Amino acid sequence: MQSSAVINEAVQTLRDGGLVAFPIETVYGLWADAKNPQVIHKVFATKGRPSNHPLIVHLAAPDRFDQAQVDWVPILAPWTRDLSEDTLKLINAFWPGSLTLVFKKDKSVLNDLTGGQDTVAIRAPAHPIAQELLRKFKGGVVAPSANRFGKVSLTSAADVRAEFEDVLDLMILDGGDCEIGIESTIIDLSSGDKAVLPRPGAITPSEILAKTGVNVYQPNELKSDEAMEDLPKISGSLKAHYAPTTPLRLYAPGRVLDALSEFPDINSRVAVAVWDSESSLSEDGHRSAHCEEIEVPSDSTAFASRLYRSLRDLDQPGWDLILFPEPPAGEKWDGVRDRLQRACFGSGPSSSGHVNT
Known part of the structure; x- marks a missing residue:
């Protein structure tokens, strides 16, 4: 205090x-x-x-x-x-x-x-x-x-x-x-x-x-x-916002390899966020990049509480790509879904050029 x-x-x-x-x-x-x-x-x-x-x-x-x-x-x-x-x-x-x-x-x-x-x-x-x-x-x-x-x-x-x-x-x-x-x-x-x-x-x-x-x-x-x-502009309403400098992408359930295929550099280091309620993805065999898994909470309240902390920790020079799971359907996930979608659009080394669009 x-x-x-x-x-x-x-x-x-x-x-x-x-x-x-x-x-x-x-x-x-x-x-x-x-x-x-x-x-x-x-x-x-x-x-x-x-x-x-x-x-x-x-x-x-x-x-x-x-x-x-x-x-x-x-x-x-x-x-x-x-x-x-x-x-x-x-x-x-x-x-x-x-x-x-x-x-x-x-x-x-x-x-x-x-x-x-x-x-x-x-x-x-x-x-x-x-x-x-x-x-x-x-x-x-x-x-x-x-x-x-x-x-x-x-x-x-x-x-x-x-x-x-x-x-x-x-x-x-x-x-x-x-x-x-x-x-x-x-x-x-x-x-x-x-x-x-x-x-x-x-x-x-x-x-x-x-x-x-x-x-x-x-x-x-x-x-x-x-x-x-006619709706007024409000804070956080731009298409690109809350964005890390490292490229950020979302993947659908069970589609990590599809997301990686869009980033094929075999020397890439990829941080893959996975739900804490799911089994490891290691057996999928990520041949295209070096991947490291980071657990994220499957509870919407805990996920929101740690979202920006996680993104900031992963937005480091050691990573070439950050993958996050798409949030589940339902309005209790709408807040983090909104932030992640805007963060994805604005992410990447040139993200500062996106934020005013």
Whole structure:
């Protein structure tokens, strides 16, 4: 746990227009004052993030004390005034937690953090130290993942130090490893009539329906292409994202050899991730390359928690290719499936050239 002195130093750094790297339950974030346009520009520059790619605002949850239900309206008033009954159901059921909601923004919200859009994405993280920091700061912070834009997200303080070793004025707080391991579920509420899922995460549409009675629609369930085009841009929505420099590919069940055949160099070293519930692949006989197996959890929650850690550990000069099994069908795997597909598309030595497409 961080001491009060360290938390207070981080709060002062934010007030002074500095950057603080700190974890929430999902991944490590690059924290900055959401009301300071200069430091928001610094966030974009530090990450190498396109200025039209919006940031998520993070807010403190009020202390509940003896309240049966928290009044979120005054907390959200500086950011949005468009709070429907369904919106309040979602907030009361899942905040603080790994659910981000997209609203029509209040006119006072900086265009710099919304990518010039008329919407703003907001969440209240559940990480207790993050909540303490936010309460002491008494304001909103932007907290995009603490990694170079388009690359693998980070879930430990040591990885953040390695990623930004050239950023000397970055304050890094070690809050331990992140529990959930992938970014939050995003629900778009900005249209006013439907809740839409532009980014899956640990919280699934079925869980939302069960707890709140709110139906969540997939973008492809909207009535028209025009309706899909009207969806706001959100963090992590580019086709290439979360990408290692080493080429990454997915293989279907029992099709490792097919995946290897597309990478025929006999001198290649290939890291093959296999389910911990399955037998070894060694008897298949990988004649085309030197392969080493790495077990990954067959439980979706554990897989998500370790996904970025595994990708970062394998993204080393010793490997020429990383193979991961395709996640099973089902919405509890949708979050990691989304991250892996984007990581595959952006992976490889020239991945930095893909991330803006």
